[in-house]
Amino acid sequence: MVGTRAQIVEAHQKGSEAGRRNDPPTVCPYGRDSILQTAWIKGYAAARRKAGHERPQ
Numbered sequence: 001m002v003g004t005r006a007q008i009v010e011a012h013q014k015g016s017e018a019g020r021r022n023d024p025p026t027v028c029p030y031g032r033d034s035i036l037q038t039a040w041i042k043g044y045a046a047a048r049r050k051a052g053h054e055r056p057q
Contacts, residue, residue, distance in 0.1 A: 011043070016044065017043075019044040019045065
């Protein structure tokens, strides 16, 4: 599945929000074969690094 730019930005933002809430990465709503999962994970990881956590707990 290919996402539109708006969908990719939204997925990244949702990942960032999940990372700031310290949600587990397993809450990602996107499937393995989706570019949206990649965007979500990048947002999540950036938020966790910014919070001072290298890896989710």
